[in-house]
Amino acid sequence: MTATDDRRLISALSVLSVPAPPDLAERIVAHWAYVEGPTVDVYVAFSSAGISSVVPAQSVSGDDEFTAAFRHRFGRPLFGADGPPDGVGEALRTGSALDLRFDLSGRTPFEQDVLGTALEIPPGEVRPYSWIAHRINRPRAVRAVGTALGHNPVPVLIPCHRVIRSDGDMGQYGYGREMKRQLLDGEGVDVDLVFSMVRQGASYWGDDAGRVVCMPTCHRLLSVDGAHRRGFRSLADAAAQGYRPCPRCRPVGR
Amino acid sequence: MRNRNAPYGVVKGMYAVATPTAHSRGPLSASTVPPPAVPASEIDAVFMALFEAHRDRVYSTALRLTGRRHDAEDLAAEAFLRAYRSLSGFDHERLETLQPRAWLTAIVVNQWRNQRRTASRRPATVSSDAVVDADPVDALPGVERRVEIHEEGDRLATMLVGLPERQRIAVVLRYIGDLPIGEVAEVMGCPTGTVKSLISRGLARLRPGGPGAGIREATDGGGLR
Numbered sequence: 283m284t285a286t287d288d289r290r291l292i293s294a295l296s297v298l299s300v301p302a303p304p305d306l307a308e309r310i311v312a313h314w315a316y317v318e319g320p321t322v323d324v325y326v327a328f329s330s331a332g333i334s335s336v337v338p339a340q341s342v343s344g345d346d347e348f349t350a351a352f353r354h355r356f357g358r359p360l361f362g363a364d365g366p367p368d369g370v371g372e373a374l375r376t377g378s379a380l381d382l383r384f385d386l387s388g389r390t391p392f393e394q395d396v397l398g399t400a401l402e403i404p405p406g407e408v409r410p411y412s413w414i415a416h417r418i419n420r421p422r423a424v425r426a427v428g429t430a431l432g433h434n435p436v437p438v439l440i441p442c443h444r445v446i447r448s449d450g451d452m453g454q455y456g457y458g459r460e461m462k463r464q465l466l467d468g469e470g471v472d473v474d475l476v477f478s479m480v481r482q483g484a485s486y487w488g489d490d491a492g493r494v495v496c497m498p499t500c501h502r503l504l505s506v507d508g509a510h511r512r513g514f515r516s517l518a519d520a521a522a523q524g525y526r527p528c529p530r531c532r533p534v535g536r
Numbered sequence: 537m538r539n540r541n542a543p544y545g546v547v548k549g550m551y552a553v554a555t556p557t558a559h560s561r562g563p564l565s566a567s568t569v570p571p572p573a574v575p576a577s578e579i580d581a582v583f584m585a586l587f588e589a590h591r592d593r594v595y596s597t598a599l600r601l602t603g604r605r606h607d608a609e610d611l612a613a614e615a616f617l618r619a620y621r622s623l624s625g626f627d628h629e630r631l632e633t634l635q636p637r638a639w640l641t642a643i644v645v646n647q648w649r650n651q652r653r654t655a656s657r658r659p660a661t662v663s664s665d666a667v668v669d670a671d672p673v674d675a676l677p678g679v680e681r682r683v684e685i686h687e688e689g690d691r692l693a694t695m696l697v698g699l700p701e702r703q704r705i706a707v708v709l710r711y712i713g714d715l716p717i718g719e720v721a722e723v724m725g726c727p728t729g730t731v732k733s734l735i736s737r738g739l740a741r742l743r744p745g746g747p748g749a750g751i752r753e754a755t756d757g758g759g760l761r
Contacts, residue, residue, distance in 0.1 A: 292711055
């Protein structure tokens with residue numbers, strides 16, 4: 283137990299100082315890029331964990347407002363990037379972001395389930411809030427689904443604009459109903475036609491040649507001749523007439 | 537005093553700021569005037585400079601406190617994010633007087649202790665999956681000497697994780713974080729004499745054949761003596 287022993291020990295301890303892993307910065311810092319889309323341009327913020335924030339460009343006054351809001355909301359340093367993560371431009375063009383990685387770590391498990399389900403709605407189609415509630419096995423949580431979608435941190439890419447009310451109304455949108463309509467128009471959804479049919483009682487749409495019943499706007503119906511399309515008030519009605527549920531849009535509800 | 541002919545108000549203002557703090561930035565930074573907000577881009581630049589200068593220290597401190605690389609990466613990242621969120625509320629004066637080494641280390645230590653307290657309220661999970669890795673730097677002379685140091689490093693890394701909490705903090709901050717005794721005392725909120733005593737007891741346990749030999753996981757509060 284001498285001073286020499288301690289010096290040896292201390293020099294051995296100093297060897298335990300090691301370099302930080304090279305990806306440590308990526309876990310802390312976020313980057314942003316401006317991406318042009320077919321209907322709206324967006325600001326996208328991302329890190330190695332995925333895309334954490336999407337803000338339609340028309341909803342802010344410019345780069346400064348977006349970056350300030352991001353820092354305030356996420357508490358991370360934010361730097362400009364040369365471009366968005368791979369696939370973002372294509373996702374905006376095609377309307378499908380299934381291959382992108384999202385960082386929803388600030389969201390509750392329920393919100394993550396809701397957003398993950400909304401992500402599966404194909405471009406050009408719409409689903410009611412209750413469809414998502416059924417899909418995540420929380421059929422009574424329709425209102426909570428609406429709230430979770432209202433807090434979607436990555437709109438447009440996770441297409442919460444494709445979720446509407448089942449009574450033939452567009453429903454709310456975080457950036458205003460006008461943008462919701464604009465986004466749906468851009469994907470070829472004839473909002474007025476869909477709503478007028480739903481209001482006339484066609485809550486589900488069937489193909490009487492294939493004896494299949496779908497959610498309104500299911501693209502399976504695009505190939506069905508108009509004369510063979512028919513509406514149902516409920517899935518029970520369709521089932522009673524021998525229609526089976528479409529495996530593509532997996533209709534659920536009353 | 538250079539400006540004897542200045543209007544009375546200015547002189548008064550200068551005295552007002554000169555008395556309590558030496559760090560004031562001119563007549564207008566009297567306490568009644570809210571400090572000007574630091575632009576976010578400037579905060580980000582300050583933060584990145586801190587990150588570059590201290591990331592190895594913060595990570596090594598986290599690694600030797602937790603004993604596991606995965607936990608250390610989480611702890612270091614969380615500590616830097618907390619630091620960033622605090623920095624965002626700082627004014628210029630606070631930024632300029634910041635002692636980043638002790639400040640960042642205190643964030644790591646507090647965060648680690650909070651996590652341990654939270655974890656200890658849950659059913660105990662003994663660290664059987666602990667992978668304590670010495671990870672010594674490569675640039676050392678001689679292969680044999682390197683192997684020797686590596687083995688000694690492995691042994692010490694394992695022993696460190698077995699030290700009682702306050703001894704572990706004191707030894708890690710002093711010899712892995714390379715903080716002077718005074719800063720260790722500041723971070724731990726205790727007198728320097730206490731730090732010296734904790735370090736000396738910690739080192740005694742770390743010596744080959746010392747009282748800490750063979751102990752893998754000591755309970756907190758110095759239960760193992």
